[in-house]
Amino acid sequence: MVAMAQGTPDTAEMRVDRSVTTLRGLTLEKMRDAILDFRFRPGERLVERTLCERLGVSRSVVREVLRHLEAEGLVETIPHQGPAVARPDPAQAAQIYEIRGLLESEAARACALQASDAAIDELAAAIDQIDAAFQTGSPRAVLKATTDFYEILFRAAGKPVAWEVVRSLNARINHLRGMTVVTPERHAHAIAEMRALHAAIRRRDGEAAWRASADHVAMVARLAAERLASLPPG
Amino acid sequence: MVAMAQGTPDTAEMRVDRSVTTLRGLTLEKMRDAILDFRFRPGERLVERTLCERLGVSRSVVREVLRHLEAEGLVETIPHQGPAVARPDPAQAAQIYEIRGLLESEAARACALQASDAAIDELAAAIDQIDAAFQTGSPRAVLKATTDFYEILFRAAGKPVAWEVVRSLNARINHLRGMTVVTPERHAHAIAEMRALHAAIRRRDGEAAWRASADHVAMVARLAAERLASLPPG
DNA sequence: TATGATAAGATGGTATACCATAAGATTGTC
DNA sequence: GACAATCTTATGGTATACCATCTTATCATA
Structure with a gap:
């Protein structure tokens, strides 16, 4: 460790790295990449149970990921009609x-x-x-x-x-x-x-x-x- | 209904209004307003179970709302440390x-x-x-x-x-x-x-x-x- | 009194159950 | 053959359970 100046010791280097990827994080990345990689067409419905099967995760994870993508503008959700890939006019x-x-x-x-x-x-x-x-x-x-x-x-x-x-x-x-x-x-x-x-x-x-x-x-x-x-x- | 021009009839006015607000929609609005209205301080932790009590909804709703706010940049989530109101540097x-x-x-x-x-x-x-x-x-x-x-x-x-x-x-x-x-x-x-x-x-x-x-x-x-x-x- | 060990509580992550409503399929009647 | 009625399936909304991990509190020992 390099010598430090007098005063409050800089312990930033010592901090334990706790980064761990959640299922949700991985799923969000995969869904975003899939949309950007033309695996889904604009307007295509994103049925929760179908996504669960394809991604191998529960509906909780899928729903949270859809909420994120919705806020990002990649997905639009019509109430009681469900989510679909967004179509910009x-x-x-x-x-x-x-x-x-x-x-x-x-x-x-x-x-x-x-x-x-x-x-x-x-x-x-x-x-x-x-x-x-x-x-x-x-x-x-x-x-x-x-x-x-x-x-x-x-x-x-x-x-x-x-x-x-x-x-x-x-x-x-x-x-x-x-x-x-x-x-x-x-x-x-x-x-x-x-x-x-x-x-x-x-x-x-x-x-x-x-x-x-x-x-x-x-x-x-x-x-x-x-x-x-x-x-x-x- | 006003008379319409010849051709494809304009039925937009006839469309049934199906807007119905979900608990999630209401909760998102309340949380966003609360953050913007200084009810939470930047950096303040947003503990799920506490929010459930205050908002009177289940953890499912709270988690989905947090995902949305996260994508909007109003909330930041440190893995395994939980969500907090975002602090812009x-x-x-x-x-x-x-x-x-x-x-x-x-x-x-x-x-x-x-x-x-x-x-x-x-x-x-x-x-x-x-x-x-x-x-x-x-x-x-x-x-x-x-x-x-x-x-x-x-x-x-x-x-x-x-x-x-x-x-x-x-x-x-x-x-x-x-x-x-x-x-x-x-x-x-x-x-x-x-x-x-x-x-x-x-x-x-x-x-x-x-x-x-x-x-x-x-x-x-x-x-x-x-x-x-x-x-x-x- | 301080430190280490252990127990209890808190919390986020994930899965699943249940329900209401809408959509689709099937059957019966004219 | 077309339309209406009924039944079945699909789907999103919401709640709750369970688990692993982290934090805090308590107890024991030196």
């Missing part, structure tokens, strides 16, 4: 993209001003991962890699709370994002946009980073709106 | 104010551009309510009236999703807000700031509304930071 989706624009661009700006060199390198690596994910053609892989990129960006910007908000909002439009994320022409554009953002961050240009991020979100918002417009109603 | 509080600044100012701008005359009148009335609440000297009343004002503003701006985000973040710093909201000098300043914001909205000046809102949030953020700095740690 077009107006909500548009607002979510707008909020993302506000928060992501501000994070990009702050990232340019204060990110460590290590974080900037991590961002570059994350863009390479996104590129590789596009090659696989899998929306899942692209969304996962994109999420990793933004997590690095927000944390490097010193904005974990904003990241929580964006991640939560993105979860609500995950299915829509999944439908718009992978097309051949989108691959090239997306990577170019992200490299432009990264270049701005690397040269510590807050203004340009802000611009690049705002432009990127505006682009994906438009793609999503077009996609929604082409879907049958309901 | 200073860094989180600062980020919450920054996010509010981004979302509220954008909503103010949009409100100036598109709010109905009726909504603008409602905003004026809401400011009068805030003024009256300050006279009572009650932080609860001031926070309640302020929440009403912002709900009107966000809805008039057409941004219910952003309002959800702001309301949720505000809930997490409710106690801090309660500590900073009411002082004699704050009363005059706060009302002046809100009237300035309202005047900008009334004259449909998006830019000025944006500025007034951003300034207001910056002001309350600074007051909160000062207050936090004056508290003992822990």
Whole structure:
């Protein structure tokens, strides 16, 4: 143990690690991942007893997990009709993209001003991962890699709370994002946009980073709106 | 029933209202209100059996409500130590104010551009309510009236999703807000700031509304930071 | 008087039972 | 064949039981 300064001894290092995962914690993770991984369709009913069978836990655990997901906006519950995977309507989706624009661009700006060199390198690596994910053609892989990129960006910007908000909002439009994320022409554009953002961050240009991020979100918002417009109603 | 246009008959008005409040719904509302109304202190343990007695419901209901509040960020649960009212640290509080600044100012701008005359009148009335609440000297009343004002503003701006985000973040710093909201000098300043914001909205000046809102949030953020700095740690 | 051991109480985690209500299936009648 | 009535099944809501673990209280010993 390193020598400590005079005064109150710092015993934080001594604290016993009591982290233990409950069944509920594990189940919440699995359900959230299953929803985000397109294992359930928006609108699909989440019948408690069916989930008990699939997950191998009691209804108590399932109900508590559903309450959590409900508060996160991933599940909606109609009284006496039961829970179902949430379906964001077009107006909500548009607002979510707008909020993302506000928060992501501000994070990009702050990232340019204060990110460590290590974080900037991590961002570059994350863009390479996104590129590789596009090659696989899998929306899942692209969304996962994109999420990793933004997590690095927000944390490097010193904005974990904003990241929580964006991640939560993105979860609500995950299915829509999944439908718009992978097309051949989108691959090239997306990577170019992200490299432009990264270049701005690397040269510590807050203004340009802000611009690049705002432009990127505006682009994906438009793609999503077009996609929604082409879907049958309901 | 009013006559309808040719085509698919609009039967929305005919739909049977099946809203029925569950015990869980009622309990969630009561618990949330109790936390926001300073009936529980940040860090205070929420013992399940104690809550059962106070609320008159079973542990099933209490546990599901705690899961919901946990996901909302109002409650934090340490494994095998149980739930407690959440305590936002200073860094989180600062980020919450920054996010509010981004979302509220954008909503103010949009409100100036598109709010109905009726909504603008409602905003004026809401400011009068805030003024009256300050006279009572009650932080609860001031926070309640302020929440009403912002709900009107966000809805008039057409941004219910952003309002959800702001309301949720505000809930997490409710106690801090309660500590900073009411002082004699704050009363005059706060009302002046809100009237300035309202005047900008009334004259449909998006830019000025944006500025007034951003300034207001910056002001309350600074007051909160000062207050936090004056508290003992822990 | 202080410390260690033991017992009792408190608490969160998880499972299951019971109930009311809604939905679906089946049967009977016109 | 269509519709109404009846029966059965499915489902969410709520309560309670049981268990393991942790905390607190009590007792014994040095």
